[in-house]
Amino acid sequence: MKRRVVITGMGAVSPIGNTVDEMWQGIREKRCGIDEITHFDTSDYKVKLAAEVKDLDMERYFSKRDLKFNDRFTQFARIAAKQAMEDSKIDTETENMDRFGVIIGSGIGGIATIEQAQVNLETRGAGRVSPFFIPMTLANLAAGTVAIDIGAKGHCSCVVTACAAGSNAIGEAFHKIRDGYEDIVMAGGSEAAITPLAIAGFQSMRALCEGDDKNRASIPFDKERHGFVMGEGAGILILEEYEHAKARHAKIYGEIVGYGATCDAHHITAPAPDGSGGAKAMVQAVEDSGLAKEDIDYINAHGTSTPLNDRTETAAVKQAFADHAYHLAMSSTKSNTGHLLGASGAIEAIITIKALQEGFIPPTIHFEQKDEDCDLDIVANEGRSADLRYAMSNSLGFGGHNASLIFAKGEE
Numbered sequence: 001m002k003r004r005v006v007i008t009g010m011g012a013v014s015p016i017g018n019t020v021d022e023m024w025q026g027i028r029e030k031r032c033g034i035d036e037i038t039h040f041d042t043s044d045y046k047v048k049l050a051a052e053v054k055d056l057d058m059e060r061y062f063s064k065r066d067l068k069f070n071d072r073f074t075q076f077a078r079i080a081a082k083q084a085m086e087d088s089k090i091d092t093e094t095e096n097m098d099r100f101g102v103i104i105g106s107g108i109g110g111i112a113t114i115e116q117a118q119v120n121l122e123t124r125g126a127g128r129v130s131p132f133f134i135p136m137t138l139a140n141l142a143a144g145t146v147a148i149d150i151g152a153k154g155h156c157s158c159v160v161t162a163c164a165a166g167s168n169a170i171g172e173a174f175h176k177i178r179d180g181y182e183d184i185v186m187a188g189g190s191e192a193a194i195t196p197l198a199i200a201g202f203q204s205m206r207a208l209c210e211g212d213d214k215n216r217a218s219i220p221f222d223k224e225r226h227g228f229v230m231g232e233g234a235g236i237l238i239l240e241e242y243e244h245a246k247a248r249h250a251k252i253y254g255e256i257v258g259y260g261a262t263c264d265a266h267h268i269t270a271p272a273p274d275g276s277g278g279a280k281a282m283v284q285a286v287e288d289s290g291l292a293k294e295d296i297d298y299i300n301a302h303g304t305s306t307p308l309n310d311r312t313e314t315a316a317v318k319q320a321f322a323d324h325a326y327h328l329a330m331s332s333t334k335s336n337t338g339h340l341l342g343a344s345g346a347i348e349a350i351i352t353i354k355a356l357q358e359g360f361i362p363p364t365i366h367f368e369q370k371d372e373d374c375d376l377d378i379v380a381n382e383g384r385s386a387d388l389r390y391a392m393s394n395s396l397g398f399g400g401h402n403a404s405l406i407f408a409k410g411e412e
Helices: 020-028 072-088 111-124 133-137 141-150 162-178 196-204 242-247 276-289 307-326 341-358
Strands: 005-013 100-105 184-191 233-241 254-263 298-300 329-331 390-397 401-409
Touching: 005 020, 005 072, 005 162, 005 242, 005 341, 020 341, 072 141, 072 184, 072 233, 100 141, 100 162, 100 341, 111 133, 111 196, 133 141, 141 184, 162 184, 162 233, 162 254, 162 341, 162 390, 162 401, 184 341, 233 242, 233 341, 254 276, 254 341, 276 307, 276 390, 276 401, 298 341, 307 390, 341 390, 341 401
Parallel strands: 100 184, 298 329, 298 390
Antiparallel strands: 005 233, 005 254, 184 233, 254 401, 390 401
């Protein structure tokens, strides 16, 4: 018998708030986290905007010494994980930590550390490259370090599927618990790629918005969209077997009921033009949940604000849901947060759970020009109150990775 899996804790570091409550308030207030890049000098760059994490007091969670040998993406993961653990009220002294797993995804890992180490190598020689360089750069070290922090000795891994990593991590964690391998898994994603090299690389691909108006930079499904805006941060969820959570009287935010994952097998960066891979992931998720497609009330879309993604994702939703595609609501909160790459799916899963919890569909802010190729019910500019029962969150990544999650409203 498949076991039920619920969410009993959440933590977030994002461009619109450094806790879950702050981030959700930012969504409700239509806050935009995009502004001019301050992490480095952009004088030689066409790209000037990003969604940076702001005013994060890291020493509220860990000492400078604790964080000294962590890349920024690991720092974000550790902080969000600590928030989630405190929120869950799990007692690690009485918990069976052999059945407590950690799966944290990242698209790029410690790229800031790599860039700095290259400077040290070129200017100071091989002998001055830090012995911490390798562990600081590895994408799996967010999961590994978080496991050390909490003493989790179950399955521990890192999903690296570009922009789908956070959603894949949550989906794999869901199945680990549902199928009896773990009782609790901390899952999510973390990213910190607002760096000179990463921005230069995405700029060369012509994937990023090169405009200077922060209110018209990340505009998913808008006809004038012209590239995504890089974001950074981390989202962490505590997934727990339902009876286990009930036994310890845990607060239940919601339930994860479905997961689908596919590959386009089409192109290293571009999605399949017909959206078939994304559609299959959504269909898989619905079938995994045991629901009918008509049960899905809202989709938090991948919605990157690139011309190609938003058009093909719209096509994918139509394929997956047929006539019901025109009866469900859809929005992209990347209009608020920018695109957090491997962390985006985790941040958006949290936002989707909050939407279910509060009966509020987040808007796609700064939407002006309707695109005939994106003709579904895009909730634009103003949020919408609704009696939500089930919601889907989509993530689509370079390499053709597609992941869809379905969440159910939590118990009253």
